[in-house]
Amino acid sequence: MAQRMTTQLLLLLVWVAVVGEAQTRIAWARTELLNVCMNAKHHKEKPGPEDKLHEQ
Numbered sequence: 001m002a003q004r005m006t007t008q009l010l011l012l013l014v015w016v017a018v019v020g021e022a023q024t025r026i027a028w029a030r031t032e033l034l035n036v037c038m039n040a041k042h043h044k045e046k047p048g049p050e051d052k053l054h055e056q
Helices: 002-034
Strands: none
Touching: none
């Protein structure tokens, strides 16, 4: 009985470790996507007059 419970707890611990590592990798990947320089042809260098177009 004790050996079965120990095995179950060990499997639970391994599962929690695997899920935690996967979530850490996903968060890291999302952060890496945000660190991309968007050097595009049609990017503005300074803000345009769009807010004045509709009297905002």
